Amino acid sequence: EVQLVQSGAEVKNPGESLKISCKGSGYTFDNYWLGWVRQMPGEGLEWMAIISPSGSDNRYSPSSRGQVTISVDRSISTAYLQWTSLKASDTAIYYCVRRLAKTGAPIDYWGQGTLVTVSS
Template sequence: EVQVAQSGAEVKNPGESLEISCQGSGNDFANYWIGWVRQMPGKGLEWMAIIYLRNSDTKYSPSFQGQVTISADKSIGTAYLQWRSLKASDTAMYYCATTRNGNYRWDFWGQGTLVTVSS
C-alpha cells in the first residue's frame, strides 16, 4: 500500500520563501499523481495543484496559478510546494494526496503540514 509523509510544521515571516514536501512510497509510485490541498483555519478544502511524477505534467487550479509552484523529484517519489513571498493569508494546513494515473479519486493522504505566517 502507498504511504505518504509530509514535512513538518513551519513558522515564517511575511515575505519569506518556503518549500514544503510530500514523499510517497509504494510499488510503481512513479505512475502516481500528487496533489496539494489547502485548508485555511476553520474553512473548507481547496485544490491547489497536481503533478504527475513520471513526467512532471502539472495542473494548477485557477485561484492558485502564479501564487505557488509545484514540482517533483521522481527519483525519490517526492512532490514540493513552493512560495516565493509568503503572506499572512497563506496561513493554513496543507495536505498532499496521491492517486494512481487513470484513477480519479485521491486515496492516500499525508498528515498535513501546518504553515503559519506571522510577524
C-alpha cells in the same frame, strides 16, 4: 502500506520563501500523480495543484496559479510545493494527496498535513 510523509510545521514571516515536501512510499510511484490540498483555519478543503510522476505535466487551480509552484523529484519519490513570497493568508494546513494516473481518478490517499503559519 501506502504512505505520504510530509515535512514538518513551519513558522514564517510575510515575504519569506518556503518549500514543503511529501515523500511517497509503499506503491509504484510512476502510476500516481501527487498534489496538494489546502485547508485554512476552520475552513473547508481547496484543491491547489497536481503533478505527474515525471514532472512533465501539471495542473493548478485558478486561485493557485502564479501563487505557488509544484514540482517533483522522481528519483526520491518526493513532491514539493513552493512559495517565493508568503502572505498571512497562506496560513493553513497543506495536505499532500495522491491519485491514479487516470482521468477522473479520485484522491485516494492523504498525507498527515503540514501546518504553515505566516505571521509577523
